[in-house]
Amino acid sequence: xxxxxxxxxxxxxxAERAAVYRAIHERRDVRGQFLPDPIDDDLLMxxxxxxxxxxxxxxxxxxxxxxxxxxxxxxxxxxxxQAANDEARAMFPDEKQGLYAQLKLEGITEAPVNLCITCDRxxxxxxxxxxxxxxxxxxxxxxxxxxxxxxxxRAEGVGLGWVSILRDDDLRRILNxxxxxxxxxxxxxxxxxxxxxxxxxxxxxxxxxxxLQAMIHNETWGD
Amino acid sequence: xxxxxxxxxxxxxxAERAAVYRAIHERRDVRGQFLPDPIDDDLLMxxxxxxxxxxxxxxxxxxxxxxxxxxxxxxxxxxxxQAANDEARAMFPDEKQGLYAQLKLEGITEAPVNLCITCDRxxxxxxxxxxxxxxxxxxxxxxxxxxxxxxxxRAEGVGLGWVSILRDDDLRRILNxxxxxxxxxxxxxxxxxxxxxxxxxxxxxxxxxxxLQAMIHNETWGD
Numbered sequence: 068x069x070x071x072x073x074x075x076x077x078x079x080x081x082a083e084r085a086a087v088y089r090a091i092h093e094r095r096d097v098r099g100q101f102l103p104d105p106i107d108d109d110l111l112m113x114x115x116x117x118x119x120x121x122x123x124x125x126x127x128x129x130x131x132x133x134x135x136x137x138x139x140x141x142x143x144x145x146x147x148x149q150a151a152n153d154e155a156r157a158m159f160p161d162e163k164q165g166l167y168a169q170l171k172l173e174g175i176t177e178a179p180v181n182l183c184i185t186c187d188r189x190x191x192x193x194x195x196x197x198x199x200x201x202x203x204x205x206x207x208x209x210x211x212x213x214x215x216x217x218x219x220x221r222a223e224g225v226g227l228g229w230v231s232i233l234r235d236d237d238l239r240r241i242l243n244x245x246x247x248x249x250x251x252x253x254x255x256x257x258x259x260x261x262x263x264x265x266x267x268x269x270x271x272x273x274x275x276x277x278x279l280q281a282m283i284h285n286e287t288w289g290d
Numbered sequence: 291x292x293x294x295x296x297x298x299x300x301x302x303x304x305a306e307r308a309a310v311y312r313a314i315h316e317r318r319d320v321r322g323q324f325l326p327d328p329i330d331d332d333l334l335m336x337x338x339x340x341x342x343x344x345x346x347x348x349x350x351x352x353x354x355x356x357x358x359x360x361x362x363x364x365x366x367x368x369x370x371x372q373a374a375n376d377e378a379r380a381m382f383p384d385e386k387q388g389l390y391a392q393l394k395l396e397g398i399t400e401a402p403v404n405l406c407i408t409c410d411r412x413x414x415x416x417x418x419x420x421x422x423x424x425x426x427x428x429x430x431x432x433x434x435x436x437x438x439x440x441x442x443x444r445a446e447g448v449g450l451g452w453v454s455i456l457r458d459d460d461l462r463r464i465l466n467x468x469x470x471x472x473x474x475x476x477x478x479x480x481x482x483x484x485x486x487x488x489x490x491x492x493x494x495x496x497x498x499x500x501x502l503q504a505m506i507h508n509e510t511w512g513d
Contacts, residue, residue, distance in 0.1 A: 076447070084309075092343050128505070155419075200458070207429070207436070262297065262299035
């Protein structure tokens with residue numbers, strides 16, 4: 068028998084394993100496919116429960132979840148996106164601005180639920196186990212929570228889009244964030260019936276996929 | 291029919307959905323349960339493929355994977371961990387140092403494979419779509435890749451432990467990292483037969499779980 072809280076834990080069945088890989092490989096960043104159907108509370112709590120089951124440095128659980136359904140807040144965030152996106156487009160070389168302008172980069176008002184996942188940098192006190200040599204590990208934990216939620220959403224038939232073209236100050240003002248809380252991810256959530264079969268930026272000719280083999284080094288960098 | 295590369299994408303079957311949630315909720319940070327059995331190349335490539343399928347800002351794919359199997363490199367990283375961990379323990383109040391010293395916080399030499407997942411801050415050139423207003427979104431993408439790999443590993447019966455108690459300079463020197471490449475996660479990987487049924491830091495009385503409901507705000511912070 069397992070002792071000390073340990074329990075048997077081998078590989079999943081082939082079917083279970085395939086389902087996990089299916090979620091990983093079919094997950095997409097969604098901008099244009101949201102249906103207006105509401106997301107019910109039980110479903111939303113399963114998604115937030117998946118996020119809350121993420122690993123966190125020193126069990127810090129630094130995240131919070133701001134659930135946004137009101138038109139008023141979504142309209143403010145949409146306006147903040149548009150201001151930031153005008154700045155963003157102008158940063159690209161002239162020959163890319165045309166294609167950039169054609170890309171749909173958010174679904175803030177189409178998605179029935181928006182969600183801001185934040186990181187409280189002060190949680191757990193001044194010294195957190197595992198965070199002693201890299202203060203940013205709390206941000207990494209919060210990103211892991213986003214990914215858990217994203218995969219659970221795919222399995223539930225819910226699309227998720229991450230909107231990163233927002234000025235930090237705008238988001239802080241609209242969502243009334245305290246100084247010690249960082250907005251890590253602003254997400255749009257809604258049921259979907261269709262998804263791209265490859266990343267949308269690839270489908271639209273903005274960027275290509277790198278071959279996996281080219282990303283691997285052995286023993287040390289460059290080897 | 292779906293147009294423009296879109297294809298039908300509804301919810302998974304109940305069994306598939308349960309498998310995704312099982313991976314999310316049974317995933318653990320492993321330190322002491324690694325078996326010495328090697329991880330074969332096909333399995334390792336499935337895990338790296340899961341990481342490489344992560345979302346990335348502007349399809350930047352900023353990650354690389356340094357696969358470490360040699361005793362020589364693992365021993366150097368182990369020594370770097372021990373030096374950093376002595377510094378770390380001394381940062382805690384006296385009354386917590388006894389418990390801290392009893393915690394097993396890494397399995398670097400027991401795990402047959404170590405893996406450093408890095409982030410190349412220069413990939414994709416000076417302006418990356420979606421990274422125009424927060425330069426750290428590439429680090430968040432890399433953390434999402436870690437989480438994809440972690441969940442795939444759970445489904446494969448492979449345990450994963452994230453070792454964050456390492457000085458940045460030590461890891462850069464041992465792994466020969468260029469200046470523009472940041473080590474985001476140093477991971478230990480090995481087959482496991484048992485896992486904790488709750489986070490190990492909770493089982494050992496170091497920290498407790500926050501209730502999910504306490505993490506949720508509506509519309510704005512504090513509401």
